Amino acid sequence: MIHRSLPLLLALGTLALAGCDDASAPPTALGAPQAPAHGGVLKVAFDGDPLCIDPHQGGNNTALNVGRQLTDSLTDQHPETSEIVPWLAEHWEVSEDSRRFTFHLRGGVSFSDGTPVDGAAVKANFEAIQKLGALAQLSGTYLAGLKSIEVPAPLSVAIEFEQPNAQFLQASSTMSLGLFARATLEKTSEERCQGALVGSGPFVLDSFVHNQHVRLSQRADYAWPSSLARHQGRAWLDGIEFLVIPESGVRLGSLLSGQIDVNTSVAVQDEGILESRAIPFIARPNPGIVFNLAPNQSRAPLDQTAVRQALNKAIDRNELQGIISRHQKPASSVLASSTPFYRDDSQYLTHDPEGARQLLDGAGWQPGDDGIRVRDGQRLSFQVDYWQASTPVLELLQQQLRQVGVELRLNKTSISQVSAKNSERDYSLWFFNLTRADPDVLRTVFLASGRNVNQRDDTEVDHLLEESSRVLDPERRRELIEAASRLLIEEGHVLPLYEAATLTAFGQQVRGLHYEASTRLQFFDTWLAPR
Known part of the structure; x- marks a missing residue:
């Protein structure tokens, strides 16, 4: 045709x-x-x-x-x-x-x-x-x-x-x-x-x-x-x-x-x-993947689903609106609302600090003397290396995570240094967004056999992403994209923060x-x- x-x-x-x-x-x-x-x-x-x-x-x-x-x-x-x-x-x-x-x-x-x-x-x-x-x-x-x-x-x-x-x-x-x-x-x-x-x-x-x-x-x-x-x-x-x-x-x-x-x-x-x-x-507004933190699941304890899910629950995205641009808005999905096949997944992004604490308790992470959780002598602490002008957002996120016993260390540096660390997979949480006017941007970033920012093994979400790139029926493709987006959030493969503009x-x-x-x-x- x-x-x-x-x-x-x-x-x-x-x-x-x-x-x-x-x-x-x-x-x-x-x-x-x-x-x-x-x-x-x-x-x-x-x-x-x-x-x-x-x-x-x-x-x-x-x-x-x-x-x-x-x-x-x-x-x-x-x-x-x-x-x-x-x-x-x-x-x-x-x-x-x-x-x-x-x-x-x-x-x-x-x-x-x-x-x-x-x-x-x-x-x-x-x-x-x-x-x-x-x-x-x-x-x-x-x-x-x-x-x-x-x-x-x-x-x-x-x-x-x-x-x-x-x-x-x-x-x-x-x-x-x-x-x-x-x-x-x-x-x-x-x-x-x-x-x-x-x-x-x-x-x-x-x-x-x-x-x-x-x-x-x-x-x-x-x-x-x-x-x-x-x-x-x-x-x-x-x-x-x-x-x-x-x-x-x-x-x-x-x-x-x-x-x-x-x-x-x-x-x-x-x-x-x-x-x-x-x-x-x-x-x-930028279509594509919202600003987020992507956990490196090849590193403990981010290989634990409960820890990743707790991080998502600890984040109060609505509170971000007070410090981001009026042309931006808190994330309601891994995809920005201006992206084809976007669906509002905000129900999976609800701020639930008590739920976060329960997940961390169940995973064996107990509050230490300074409030930061500890397990087997290891502090629940992660570093974020970034170059973007997003310090106020990350500082607020730092405060929110501390309330449930998680330490977030911020290191603002040059784009070249961040890129080098990311290329070497030397990161715990990768702070980024990616613009593309097509939902296939999810496959580009998260597919385990592709770029794999999570450094994880193949799971159900990969089958959804691969099929979404092959299926021709628009409604079926929409269903697959929506299912993949939801799983990425539910399993803690991505911590959506706010939409880029x-x-x-x-x-x-x-x-x-x-x-x-x-x-x-x-x-x-x-x-x-x-x-």
Whole structure:
């Protein structure tokens, strides 16, 4: 059957606009809207180092925000309806069993080194992702079960999987499966991380200096934007400079003084200042996995179900609302409410400190002299290594857990140090969220034979996750996702905390700024008006 687009059943959360009525036009207070114009370098502040800017490998938002500007995808996803629409592929066919996907590419597309974007290039990219192995953090999971890739015609490519793959069409819209030239694919993984990237996107990479900046310049001959783009031809901007500014106060001050144009990570304490100063901003809930703590079940005592369940019961998620952004809300499931097939599981996330104490008593953990529980001389104590601006949330969580006799030690450090520890599986509780506009994100993260953040053996939840990626009937897929989400919570494989939301503030001169479906920034339509 032929598909030019494929709607998902559940729309994502609506884009919230504050400070301006339309992200593509100036606020009413600025007078009549101006026509977009070419020119200018947009200065964008990140709160952390991208680490690896190759979207085939990277998984953090800063890296993927860079990668999106360098590479195009086979398809795109509408941020409000979740519909899959054409981009580099003009149309496609999906077999009845959802195992074979044939894409027909638009002609005249090239990488920035002049080589063509054709069926052979798609094949080379996906095979290169497979060769990256575990380094392909997200992209590798999207291609799990890949059987073969054929090029039946120069501008066609057929991708076949061993089993039905319900998530793949949405995956084809992500920057994680974006396309790069053979010159990039032939580089080492480290060279690619550091900037050896030749894509087909509207911008090209000029330089990347860790903990300082990433500089991009406009590609003058770009002419194949997504069907969701608001204009044709090249990007409006001459370039983009991403600046790494970890301190929230410095980012805010730089925005107010005009030293930067966009702050991609507005701190909760700065939201009131934005409103009082009438600074434009856009906010949007992130689909995917909520901010959570994932227990490493290869370490005692997190291998005990009762201990993990007690941690979940000890958390008062409603109390978090007082310190998180008004654009966020306490978790009611492992999936954010803006994710397709989300179901409210808040009944399994009820604050029950007495129930937590009973579980810990039954597991042999008794209060020590300082109130922290002890068993066989071991304290019930866990460390969380994190880099995000979430200290107030984790400090409140620390207080809540202490009330039932659990010690939570907080270690805020750099993203590179946290990533290194996580890669080495050197953690007790992993604090993270993961954005994706498809519920298959659960399989990506929790599958025991996959990324397996819990470091656990195969259980019933894995069979549910695997079947949900194969089943084609939407209602059956919904049932499987709902069952897997509930089991992840009930068995303590995940401790959901609060839903992520992205709040981006910008100067009055910035126009056309918007989020794509995964709540990451796409700068192709962005332009700078005269100050």
